[in-house]
Amino acid sequence: MTDYSPSHAELSAGAPLWLLAELTYRCPLQCPYCSNPLDFAAQDHELTTQEWIDVLHQARAMGAVQMGFSGGEPLVRKDLEELVAEARQLGFYTNLITSGLGLDEARIQALRNAGLDHIQISLQAADSDMAGALAGSSKAHARKLAMARAVKDAGYPMVLNVVLHRHNIDQIDRIIELCVELGADAVELANCQLYGWAHLNRTGLLPSKAQLDAAEAATERWRERLAGEGNDMRLLFVVPDYYAERPKACMGGWGAIFMTVTPDGTVLPCHSARDLPMTFPTVREQALRSIWYDSFAFNRFRGEAWMPAPCRSCDERHKDYGGCRCQAFLLTGDPAATDPVCALSPDHGLIETAREEAAQDVRSVAQLTPRNARESKVFCRA
């Protein structure tokens, strides 16, 4: 590893506190809302175990302390336990973000021995019919539930993640009930972000305003009920950007606290940044420290100097940093535009149009484009 003395940028930018390690794009499921890049099938040069270990050492030395292992499905990597053990020994708080497929009791134990701190399992729906239609596997749901129980029994804190969209959001009561029964510590009810495969399917995923309001109200009723029962399970409800008045503070700001390393070693300020018309550096060619502090890509939207009007002079720019760059690009074609989700954006009409288009889209789950290698190859060629 090269030792760098602090550069000018280093004195003004903070350290990356969060490292997301996307170990692989391989995955047995094919969720139509997957945030992986459309051309994932073209990227098959995964980092080796040794390369990942080097990334972990570099990130920890820079001050990163929270880390997630995700993908794709990280359990596909046979060296997962080895990487977890290394990360834990370096002092990371280690989160495994998984579909639950590829997990069994033996592996749960092996991960426990490696020092894994937390397992987050994603559920697609409350029942196996809907979950199967979404993920392209009829057996996956039962397997996920069994694994959620096993994770709990092994003594891990458990966060369940449910991606919401128009096809499952009306099941919210049954979804929460299921999470209570599984003994979750926290549940993320996250309306899907419309990037990657989700953007492709967006008019078939976005719920209606009425669906959204009903789901939020149901969540609030559950919060009161749980509090009354002395159950401290936390319910986090994430509204879809398309129905918000202001954009989210994406990743706490570009290059502020978060970095993702993709399967082939490309380093991104957020996991969907690959959609942007920019070149991102890779750990195969550059030290992580110089990527974070000195690269053009990480400095491109750092701070405020890059901001367009109306953000430039807006009082809220320290709160949301002008919103999401990926969303700005996907919708307006300009990655430096104000996020159109913001009601103050001159492009806000695009969001209104998308909502109207969504209301006209009557496709069933089966008619959405599944995230799989066959469909992906179409995008690799394009």
Add this chain to the structure above:
Amino acid sequence: MNENMIYGLRPGWRLQWEPAQQRHVLLYPEGMVQLNDSAGAILELIDGQRNVADLIAELQQRYPDAPSLGQDVREFLVEAEHKGWIRHD
């Protein structure tokens, strides 16, 4: 508050000194609380074994000049429990 009460960190949560940040942090699933010096000093002694009385005695020994230390510690524990950082048996 009962002085015999024994607190432990919430299961799966971890307290850690971060050299890069020069402070204690409390780590939990996909999140982190950045602690000030006194919160770090108190939480360091919360081990699921010591009761509140011993905890205060230990801190009093380390910081003999701190006024109203017992009161501050008790208030902090109530607050930390309310936030879900610690639990008692």
